[in-house]
Amino acid sequence: MSAARLPVETPLAWRALRAWCYRQAKTWRTLVTMSLFYPTLYLAAIGVGLGSLVDHHLAGVASRASLGGVSDLAFVAPGLLAASAMQIGTQSATWPVFGAMRWDRTYASQLATPLRVVDVLVGHVGYIVVRLLATSVVFLAVIAAFGVVASPQAVLAVPAAVLTGAACATPLFALSATVETEVAFSPLQRLVVVPLFLFSGDFFPISRLPGWLQALAEATPLYHGVALCRGATLGRLDHWSMLGHLAYLVALGSVGLAAARRRFERRLAR
Amino acid sequence: MLAEKLEKRFGDFVAVDGISFRIERGEVFGFLGPNGAGKTSTMRMVACMSPASGGTLLVRGMDPHRHGPAIRAGIGVVPQEDALDGELSVLDNLLVYGRYFDIPRRVARQRALELLDGAQLSGRSSARVESLSGGMRRRLTIARALISRPELLILDEPTTGLDPQARHLVWERLFQLRREGVTLVVTTHYMDEAEQLCDRLVVMERGRIVGEGSPRQLIRQHVTREVLEVRLDDGGYAGVIAALTSAGLADRCEVLADRLLCYGADGDEMLAELDRRRTELGRIELVSALVRRGSLEDVFLALTGRSLNE
Numbered sequence: 001m002s003a004a005r006l007p008v009e010t011p012l013a014w015r016a017l018r019a020w021c022y023r024q025a026k027t028w029r030t031l032v033t034m035s036l037f038y039p040t041l042y043l044a045a046i047g048v049g050l051g052s053l054v055d056h057h058l059a060g061v062a063s064r065a066s067l068g069g070v071s072d073l074a075f076v077a078p079g080l081l082a083a084s085a086m087q088i089g090t091q092s093a094t095w096p097v098f099g100a101m102r103w104d105r106t107y108a109s110q111l112a113t114p115l116r117v118v119d120v121l122v123g124h125v126g127y128i129v130v131r132l133l134a135t136s137v138v139f140l141a142v143i144a145a146f147g148v149v150a151s152p153q154a155v156l157a158v159p160a161a162v163l164t165g166a167a168c169a170t171p172l173f174a175l176s177a178t179v180e181t182e183v184a185f186s187p188l189q190r191l192v193v194v195p196l197f198l199f200s201g202d203f204f205p206i207s208r209l210p211g212w213l214q215a216l217a218e219a220t221p222l223y224h225g226v227a228l229c230r231g232a233t234l235g236r237l238d239h240w241s242m243l244g245h246l247a248y249l250v251a252l253g254s255v256g257l258a259a260a261r262r263r264f265e266r267r268l269a270r
Numbered sequence: 271m272l273a274e275k276l277e278k279r280f281g282d283f284v285a286v287d288g289i290s291f292r293i294e295r296g297e298v299f300g301f302l303g304p305n306g307a308g309k310t311s312t313m314r315m316v317a318c319m320s321p322a323s324g325g326t327l328l329v330r331g332m333d334p335h336r337h338g339p340a341i342r343a344g345i346g347v348v349p350q351e352d353a354l355d356g357e358l359s360v361l362d363n364l365l366v367y368g369r370y371f372d373i374p375r376r377v378a379r380q381r382a383l384e385l386l387d388g389a390q391l392s393g394r395s396s397a398r399v400e401s402l403s404g405g406m407r408r409r410l411t412i413a414r415a416l417i418s419r420p421e422l423l424i425l426d427e428p429t430t431g432l433d434p435q436a437r438h439l440v441w442e443r444l445f446q447l448r449r450e451g452v453t454l455v456v457t458t459h460y461m462d463e464a465e466q467l468c469d470r471l472v473v474m475e476r477g478r479i480v481g482e483g484s485p486r487q488l489i490r491q492h493v494t495r496e497v498l499e500v501r502l503d504d505g506g507y508a509g510v511i512a513a514l515t516s517a518g519l520a521d522r523c524e525v526l527a528d529r530l531l532c533y534g535a536d537g538d539e540m541l542a543e544l545d546r547r548r549t550e551l552g553r554i555e556l557v558s559a560l561v562r563r564g565s566l567e568d569v570f571l572a573l574t575g576r577s578l579n580e
């Protein structure tokens with residue numbers, strides 16, 4: 001049927017992504033400031049404060065050895081990059097998704113236009129990827145400014161961080177499209193995201209954790225994200241284990257996306 | 271647009287129970303019915319936003335299941351509840367929506383300004399939507415649905431909750447669109463609105479169509495030429511009903527909360543009869559009596575009854 005030809009060519013999901021960006025563009029100054037401010041603050045605190053404290057008062061040499069022979073800052077910085085991607089991923093996949101579903105009903109509005117459910121989903125996920133990309137680039141630049149980037153491989157920390165954030169986000173898209181109220185989101189942040197932030201190897205190697213906690217940490221996305229980001233900034237990506245980390249994150253992200261698609265279809269196309 | 275035995279089920283619940291209708295290009299087609307009749311469910315299917323559970327549907331000559339995006343590219347939708355972006359300005363709401371239809375930025379801007387003008391919202395174009403009154407939001411939602419210059423506009427209760435002035439403004443707009451040849455599909459609870467605006471309409475109840483035709487046809491079919499409305503002080507309607515039916519003047523009477531409706535060919539004659547029988551009926555206090563022509567409201571009452579459906 002020739003009438004079925006779309007009158008225009010821009011991919012439908014791209015239109016949704018573009019709309020989210022346009023919406024955010026109004027506050028881009030705040031966004032840029034924030035994405036510069038936090039990394040700088042964290043790295044300064046760790047580099048200047050904690051770093052010197054550890055080096056001087058505890059046996060600096062021993063500490064260094066367990067970090068794989070690098071400074072505290074060089075060890076922690078890529079961990080923070082991955083952790084910040086996780087935080088952005090989880091935050092932007094909870095309240096905003098629930099809101100677009102329930103409060104503003106942005107999704108419903110989009111579905112009255114040529115967009116399909118899958119476009120609505122992919123457009124929103126895509127927008128979060130764009131955000132992750134922008135903040136990760138800034139974060140990496142700050143890390144480089146602190147002088148703890150060891151090799152050109154470091155640029156790969158950006159896709160690694162984006163993947164980490166996205167892999168955390170897609171399962172939460174599915175959750176946010178399912179829950180009836182948003183009460184679960186705060187506990188989720190406090191009881192899941194914050195512990196992950198503390199115990200996934202971003203501040204110290206998980207080898208320092210008791211055995212069962214180590215196994216638990218290894219099962220979390222942040223652990224794998226941290227490993228990839230750190231491998232990149234320290235120039236140690238050429239290791240087989242990296243493939244495992246990559247596979248974990250890709251798998252989590254894909255399973256999450258498939259689940260989100262089912263939940264979106266069920267809720268929006270009824 | 272063509273629907274045959276169209277159905278919508280939510281689990282076991284049947285919201286739309288096999289309805290059939292045909293809407294011609296350029297026509298204004300209304301869906302009337304009490305709360306829960308299935309109007310919104312029907313609108314959402316017709317707008318290709320929700321899949322039918324059964325039956326066939328063709329919109330703009332295409333199958334929504336296969337050509338949803340292409341069909342929706344030519345449709346404007348005004349949902350029952352406004353779904354505007356509270357964080358964006360009035361103008362941006364239109365621009366963002368226009369971009370979903372891939373309307374070039376400059377064209378979208380041009381159209382948006384025109385539409386805001388038409389909706390008397392020009393002065394508020396940079397205000398945030400959160401600060402708008404309900405009437406302004408409704409007008410903005412309608413303007414938004416028009417940004418893609420649709421050939422088919424679907425409006426679910428466009429005037430509910432508006433004050434008389436705002437209602438009138440929306441109404442004017444719909445008449446203008448009708449003149450421009452846009453096909454309109456409307457649901458409303460305002461019978462006067464439907465009577466004047468719609469070329470044809472259907473009355474729905476519990477998911478089924480219980481009456482269809484032009485307003486004039488429906489009135490002719492389902493109500494008498496004239497109606498006598500009587501208000502009594504003490505609510506002694508039984509005597510009045512008996513008197514008018516025994517005299518063969520009223521075909522049917524409906525007792526409402528605050529008045530009695532008597533349907534007959536000649537309202538004045540019914541009123542005269544009441545006057546003649548005043549003594550026989552005892553001391554009835556006629557608070558007011560009014561003779562009028564049968565209207566769509568009477569059709570609605572006759573077809574859907576007066577009990578709440580939900």
Ligand SMILES: Nc1ncnc2c1ncn2[C@@H]1O[C@H](COP(=O)(O)OP(=O)(O)OP(=O)(O)O)[C@@H](O)[C@H]1O
Pocket residue numbers: 270280283284285303304305306307308309310311312350
């Ligand atoms: N998503 C849903 N899940 C379950 N039931 C639903 C859903 N949407 C509508 N219904 C039910 O279907 C019936 C028809 O609803 P619909 O909204 O189509 O009625 P309506 O004619 O638009 O009513 P109103 O005049 O109040 O807007 C109602 O009984 C409603 O409870």
Ligand SMILES: [Mg+2]
Pocket residue numbers: 309310311350426
């Ligand atoms: Mg409705």
